Amino acid sequence: MSEKPAPQLGRVLHGINNIFTVRVEDKSYLCRLKGKRLSSGDRRYNALAPGDEVYCELDATQSTGMITEAAPRRNAFVRWNPKRNAPQTIAANLDLVLVLASVDTPPFRPRFLDAVLVAAEHAGISAGVVLNKFDLGPDEEVLERMAVYASLGYQVFGCSAVAGKGVSEILEASRDLAVLLVGQSGVGKSTLLNALVPEAEAKIGDLSAKYNRGRHTTRFAAAFDHPEAGLIIDSPGVREFNLQLFEAGELSYAFPEMREPATRCRFSTCTHSHEPGCEVRAALDNGLIHPDRYESYLRLLDRSCI
Ligand SMILES: Nc1nc2c(ncn2[C@@H]2O[C@H](COP(=O)(O)OP(=O)(O)OP(=O)(O)O)[C@@H](O)[C@H]2O)c(=O)[nH]1
Numbered sequence: 001m002s003e004k005p006a007p008q009l010g011r012v013l014h015g016i017n018n019i020f021t022v023r024v025e026d027k028s029y030l031c032r033l034k035g036k037r038l039s040s041g042d043r044r045y046n047a048l049a050p051g052d053e054v055y056c057e058l059d060a061t062q063s064t065g066m067i068t069e070a071a072p073r074r075n076a077f078v079r080w081n082p083k084r085n086a087p088q089t090i091a092a093n094l095d096l097v098l099v100l101a102s103v104d105t106p107p108f109r110p111r112f113l114d115a116v117l118v119a120a121e122h123a124g125i126s127a128g129v130v131l132n133k134f135d136l137g138p139d140e141e142v143l144e145r146m147a148v149y150a151s152l153g154y155q156v157f158g159c160s161a162v163a164g165k166g167v168s169e170i171l172e173a174s175r176d177l178a179v180l181l182v183g184q185s186g187v188g189k190s191t192l193l194n195a196l197v198p199e200a201e202a203k204i205g206d207l208s209a210k211y212n213r214g215r216h217t218t219r220f221a222a223a224f225d226h227p228e229a230g231l232i233i234d235s236p237g238v239r240e241f242n243l244q245l246f247e248a249g250e251l252s253y254a255f256p257e258m259r260e261p262a263t264r265c266r267f268s269t270c271t272h273s274h275e276p277g278c279e280v281r282a283a284l285d286n287g288l289i290h291p292d293r294y295e296s297y298l299r300l301l302d303r304s305c306i
C-alpha cells in the first residue's frame with residue numbers, strides 16, 4: 001500500500017456552503033471538511049473564515065482536497081450577528097483592518113467607524129481608516145474627524161477608488177500584509193479591492209436612489225492575494241456594526257485615549273458615564289478626549305456591555 005501524502009498547510013480564501021477555496025503555495029484547491037466537524041485547538045462557532053490556516057490532503061490532478069485540521073488562529077476579527085444571535089468571525093490571521101467610510105452616499109457615520117475600531121482593538125489587530133469618494137468633496141467636520149483618528153495613532157487614508165486616486169498609498173501600506181476591508185454597504189469596498197488587485201474583478205453595486213446607500217452587493221467575505229499587496233479581504237456591508245458583549249473595562253481599554261485616564265478613576269469599576277472622581281470625564285472636560293468619540297463610547301456602553 002502506498003503511503004498517503006502528508007497534509008499540506010494552506011490558507012482559506014473563502015467558503016460557500018461548506019466548500020472552501022484554499023490556497024496552497026500558488027495554486028487554489030476546492031476543499032471540503034474531512035468528517036463532520038473540524039478539529040481545532042480552539043472552540044469556534046463558524047468553522048472557517050477567510051485568512052484561516054488549514055491542513056489539507058490534496059488531489060493535485062483535480063485541484064481538490066480535504067481539510068483535515070484547522071491551525072490555531074493568531075487573531076480573529078469578530079462581529080455580533082444579530083440575525084443569528086451569535087458572534088461571527090469575518091476573517092482570521094489579520095495584520096490590518098481598514099474601515100472604509102465615504103464622504104457622501106452613504107453619508108459619513110462616525111459611530112460605525114468607532115465600533116469597528118473597537119472590535120479591531122479588542123482583537124489586537126492594527127487598524128486604519130479610509131475615507132473614500134474624495135471626489136465628492138469632504139466637508140470640514142469629516143476632515144476634523146480624520147485628524148482625530150490620526151492623532152490616536154490610526155493610519156488615515158483619503159482616496160477615490162473609482163478614480164484610482166490615493167490608492168497607491170493604501171497598496172504601499174498593505175504590502176505583504178493580510179488586510180480586511182470593512183464598512184457600510186455602498187462605501188466602495190469592492191471598488192477599492194478592484195483598484196488594489198485588478199485580478200479580483202469583484203462585483204460592484206449601484207446605490208439606491210431612495211435610501212442613498214448601498215445594495216449589499218458583496219454577499220460573503222473573500223480574500224484575494226496579490227504579489228505586492230499581500231492578502232486583501234473584501235467583506236459584505238452591514239447597516240450597523242454590532243460588537244460582541246464586552247465588559248465595561250474592556251470597552252474603555254479599546255479607546256486608546258481613555259486607557260491612561262481610566263487607570264486613575266476613583267472607583268476601579270468606573271464606567272466613565274456618571275461616577276464621581278472619573279478621570280476619563282475630566283480628560284473630556286479638558287479637551288483631551290474628543291466629545292464625539294466619548295459619545296460613541298457611551299452608545300457602545302449602552303448597547304454592548306454587560
Ligand atoms: N463617487 C465615487 N463613487 C464611488 C467611489 N468608489 C465607489 N463608488 C461607487 O459606490 C457604489 C458602491 O460601490 P461598491 O464597491 O459596490 O461598495 P461596497 O462597499 O463594496 O458595497 P457592498 O458590497 O454592498 O457592501 C458604486 O456605484 C461605485 O461605483 C468613489 O471613489 N467615488
Ligand SMILES: [Mg+2]
Nearest residue numbers: 189190217218
Ligand atoms: Mg462590495
Ligand SMILES: [Zn+2]
Nearest residue numbers: 265270272278
Ligand atoms: Zn471613570
